[in-house]
Amino acid sequence: MSLLHPVIADVTARIADRSAESRRAYLDRVADAAGEGPTRAGLGCSNLAHGFAACSGPDLRVVREARKPGIAIVSAYNDLLSAHQPLAEFPEWIKSAARDAGGVAQFAGGVPAMCDGITQGRSGMELSLFSRDVIAMATGVALSHEMFDGTLLLGVCDKIVPGLLIGSLAFGHLPAMLVPAGPMPSGLPNKEKARIRQLFAEGKATREDLLDAEAASYHSPGTCTFYGTANSNQLVVEMMGLHLPGATFVHPGTPLRRALTEHAARRIVEISHGEQYTPLARVIDERTIVNGLVGLLATGGSANHTLHLVAVAAAAGITLTWDDFAELSAAVPLLAHVYPNGSADINHFHAAGGVQVLVGTLLDAGLLHPDVETVAGRGLDRYRQEPVLDDGELTWRDVPTRSLDDTVLRTADNPLAPEGGLRMVSGNLGRGVIKVSAVTPDNRAVRAPARVFATQDEFTAAFRAGELDRDVVVVVRHHGPKAKGMPELHALIPALCVLMDRGHRVALVTDGRMSGASGKVPAAIHVTPESASGGPLALVEDGDIIRLDAEAGELDLLVDATTLAGRTPATAPPDDAWYGNGRELFATLRGAVGPADLGASVFATPASTEPDTTPAEARERA
Structure with a gap:
């Protein structure tokens, strides 16, 4: 393993120094909230009865006995938005898998999910950024019932993922994992979409031409395939160890996506108690924040994260500044060209090696903190591996250490540019x-x-x-x-x-x-x-x-x-x-x-x- 790059080390140390007091206060609050055994065991009989009144079958017995972990499902599902429509099936998969793993999962609450694509240029866009903090508060409401020992967060797009994280960090004593839905298949090439948009702006294309182009671009369930905030969210949180390794860009509606979702349910039960207990407050620390930021910079990700990562860090008692972004960007090479930074979309990035090649080359270059807690266990090395189904069983395997398409993704020894995006x-x-x-x-x-x-x-x-x-x-x-x-x-x-x-x-x-x-x-x-x-x-x-x-x-x-x-x-x-x-x-x-x-x-x-x-x-x- 390479030595940590001095700029990565220095910036992380400065973040830790300036955050020492607020981080300590946050961790003290988390420690005060943590307890032994399932949280709901401390509820009064009337309180607990309300918590299992809607249950049936084996789940009723498990919730009532209060001996096994309870898992909260907090979801941004709606069927208006393509990125969140696939989440409709996830709760039942999760409940079944959690039950098999010795826990019980309940749908704790929904959070709003609005689409900047729909509201673009309209008055609804003026609510978009505020929706992040509304989502954080809604997450807090869902988790406030003291029924849960772990959390699965179902969300994908712009303000949704940061909001879910901010809300969950108020319950940092609970393990938490983000469960993605994956991108839609590639549609109209991005260069062609941009060309039609410009022609329409000049009055050289009709509204029908423009609508046909947009419909060919955004054409099925799943996340939009350009590298905006939604896909930046997904990449950043995987590099922070908050997804299962390789879960980020697997298509919805595939057997592998279902297998990953079910494994997330089993894994959150495992880390919600006992020797593997891994609270969210332990996963998100100064090093994790820097790892996510390095991933963002190395791929030319969304500038919205100059807002969101600062807000997420603050929720964990960490003070992140724009100066940290600037200094890290000067040291982190640009390794990806994904639209709008190039003509490829996120599916091409994933096919070229995706997050696994990116993590591997950044680790080898000393640009990531390797020894961090993740939802998959200790150490970021696990995120070099990709998930596959072998005779129907989910397993992980090593990926090539080089990109399969260096016009889309490169390694740190052959960057597209010497500095980040x-x-x-x-x-x-x-x-x-x-x-x-x-x-x-x-x-x-x-x-x-x-x-x-x-x-x-x-x-x-x-x-x-x-x-x-x-x-x-x-x-x-x-x-x-x-x-x-x-x-x-x-x-x-x-x-x-x-x-x-x-x-x-x-x-x-x-x-x-x-x-x-x-x-x-x-x-x-x-x-x-x-x-x-x-x-x-x-x-x-x-x-x-x-x-x-x-x-x-x-x-x-x-x-x-x-x-x-x-x-x-x-x-x-x-x-x-x-x-x-x-x-x-x-x-x-x-x-x-x-x-x-x-x-x-x-x-x-x-x-x-x-x-x-x-x-x-x-x-x-x-």
Whole structure:
């Protein structure tokens, strides 16, 4: 086993040092909650009777006797969303397998699961990020009955997985495992889908052409196959040891998917008590968080995790900062090209060797912590193996140590790029995140006049009127957490790509989100402080020169300080505009949400601190 890379070691040590007090307090709370024997044994007779009133057969006896482990199923199932529709069958499989393993599983609760693809560009998108914390609270409600000794978390997409983890970490004395559903088969090639989208943006394709292309892309049960937040979630949590090895990208509706789901039920019973007891609080520590972050960076994953990993870490008493992202990104090579960072989809990545080759090469390069707790046992080496069915029996086998397609996946000795897919930028416009894995080096630095918009509709109207057919830095403000719940702004991308293809220097700067699908457009996103909180984005005017330089880590408004001091900040839309489509129900969360660099969470977070380093200093140190 290779020695741990010094940057991985240093960043992990700094995270542990700054988190020492909060982590200790968290672990003390977890220890206080842990007890001997099944949790429900401590309930009063009336309480326990309510807990088994709906049971029958052998499950009734097991729950009543309170001698064997009880497993909670918390699921994001609905049949609206392709990624979550396969979860319908999982509870019965899990109950049967848990029963055979000597435990009992009950469906403890459902959590909401909304789709950013459906709500894209619509008012529902303004609830999307808040749904993560609602999911965390719903998970807490499900587990609050004190009936359970372990948890199986069924969820896949953007805010669902982080929300399930945040909620479960409040019950960190319980073992927990995520149970994925897997991606849909490959559909329309991603390059063709992007081509049709751009043609539609230019008015050269009809709505029917666009709908046909989208339907051919998103065409069956399973996760969307591009490498956005949903598939980034899945890869990251496997690298954190929270999936069974190799479970992430197995298709739904296959015998192997069912076998893995049933084995998850048996395994959670095993680790819920006795010598193999493995509480979630022991699996998620500073090293695990770093391992997940390394996996994200090595594959050019979703920028949404600059919010989600920070929030998940905080739920475990760990303070993760954007400086950690920056320094690790400078040391971790880019090893995958998956759309929007390339033309391949997640199925091609999996076929090339997938998570197993990735884990193996990163371990061999000293870029992962090997000696960590996982739901499969101690040590990350187990995640070099892939699951297979041998005469109907689930087993694991070693995989080739090299990629089977180095246009999609490479090893650390032959990277696609020497650095990871995310960079941090900062300057007099604040701090932001830029995903560079799909941005060509000659497009990573843009200096151009600003054009400022308050809504996506304003941008679209200006584009169609030909007002943006030039070098331009598009500024979309008042889309941060407190302003509009930090919606994603994917609807801008086809038009911005058209402008780039016409030869213009183009960039986007926003306090909103862009997920994993920003593609080739240089986009400084999650800018904080947000404009609604008095951030400097509120001072930008049309025609101001903005410099965005991902290589130097700079985000600057090239206007002198005296001029800026004389400007009146642009105001956000009035609060009474934030209603309809359920938005008014989330007003309390909107008022409580924290800044982007602290995870944009409604839960208590540490006070914001000055950056440990500038982005350029972080890269130099790495």
